[in-house]
Amino acid sequence: MSTHPNSIIILAIESSCDDTSAAIIRDGEVLSNLIATQTVHQAYGGVVPELASRQHHQKIVPVIDEALRTSGVKKDQLSAIAFTQGPGLLGSLLVGCSFAKGMALSLDIPLIAVNHMEAHVLAHFVEDPKPNFPFLCLTVSGGHTQLVKVTNPLEMEVIGTTRDDAAGEAFDKIGKYLGLDYPAGPIIDKLARDGQAKYEFAKPRVDGLGFSFSGLKTSVLYFLRDKLKEDENFINDNLNDICASVQQTIVDILMDKLTKATKKTGITEVGIAGGVSANSALRKALSESAETHGWKTFVPAIQYCTDNAGMIAMAAYYKYENGDFVDQDVTPNPRLKIPTADS
Ligand code: KG4
Ligand code: ZN
Secondary structure (H helix, E strand, O other): OOOOOOOOEEEEEEOOOOEEEEEEEEOOEEEEEEEEEOOHHHHHOOOOHHHHHHHHHHHHHHHHHHHHHHHOOOHHHOOEEEEEEEOOOHHHHHHHHHHHHHHHHHHOOOEEEEEHHHHHHHHHHOOOOOOOOOEEEEEEOOOOEEEEEEEEOOEEEEEEEEOOOOHHHHHHHHHHHOOOOOOOHHHHHHHHOOOOOOOOOOOOOOOOOOEOOHHHHHHHHHHHHHHHHHOOOHHHHHHHHHHHHHHHHHHHHHHHHHHHHHHHHOOOEEEEEOHHHHOHHHHHHHHHHHHHHOOEEEOOOHHHHOOOHHHHHHHHHHHHHOOOOEOOOOOOOOOOOOOEOOO
C-alpha cells in the first residue's frame, strides 16, 4: 500500500471474551476489522473461559494475517501494536496481550494498552456522524451496563452502573429460561418482532442513575412457573409475545435512566454502545427520544457495537497521538475500570 511516510498505522487486537478480532487503523480511519466469533460455547449456554482462550490461540494468527491482507498494510509499515488490557477473561486477555507484546518487540515499535469499556464508547468515533463533547454514552453489553460521561476521547467517567446483572446478561439468562441458545439477545430481538409486549414484569426501584436486572429475571421466572402450571405449552405458544415483553421491559429500564442522566448532566449528545446497542427496540426508543427530548443521538454500525478490534484501534489512535504507550512488563487486568464519578 502506498501511504504517507508520516502516517500513523496501528494494528489492534481484541481478545477479551469470545471474539478474536484484529483491525488496522491509519490516521484515524479503520481500514479493516476482522472478527472471528467462537461458536464452541453455544452448546454450554455461556462462555467457557478455558475453551475461549484455546480458541484465541488458534485464531489469532489467521485473523491478524487477514486484517493486514485486506487493509493492504505490511507489517513493517506499522507504527504501533494495541491490545485489550481488560476488563475480560484473564485467559483470553493473556493471548492478545502476549501476542501484542511479542509483535511490538520484534518490530521494535510502541505498545498500547486499551480499556475495552472505553473502546466501546469510542466506537462512536469510527464513522460519521461523530458526537460532539461532552457526550453521554449508555454502554450495554454482556458484562456491563454503564452510563458514561465523555469529556474528550481520553477523559471519561462512569456516572451510573448496574448493582447486579448487566443488560445483556438479563437477555441471555432469560433466554435460557425460554430454551433459547446462547447468546439469546439477538434471538429475543428477532422473535420479538412478531410479538406484542402484552405481559408486565417487575421494574426495579433503584435510586439515582443505578440499574438492576436481577428482579426482572426472578419476575420472569415466577411468571413462567405459574403459566406453565396452567398450560405446559405456554412458552412455545407465546414465545414471540414473551420475548417482546421482556425486551420492552429492559428497553424501558435503560431509557428511563438514560433520560435521567441527560437531565442531571444537561448533555444532549447521546449514544448507545456495546452488544445490546444492536437491539432494534433500543435503537428505535433512542431515535424516538431524540425527537421528544431534542437529543442528537448516535448508534455505531452493528460491526462496531459487538466486540471488535476496530473500536480498540480507535481508542489506540487517540492514545498514540497522546504518546500513551506501555512497557513490556504490562499485564492484563480482568477488572480494569473506567473511573467512577466518586472515585
Ligand atoms: O459487547 P458484547 O459483544 O460483548 C461483551 O463485551 O459482553 O455484548 C454481548 C451481549 C450479549 O449479552 C448478547 O446477548 C447481547 O450483547 N446482544 C443483544 C443483541 N445483540 C447482541 N442483545 C439484545 N439484542 C440484540 N440484537
Ligand atoms: Zn464488549
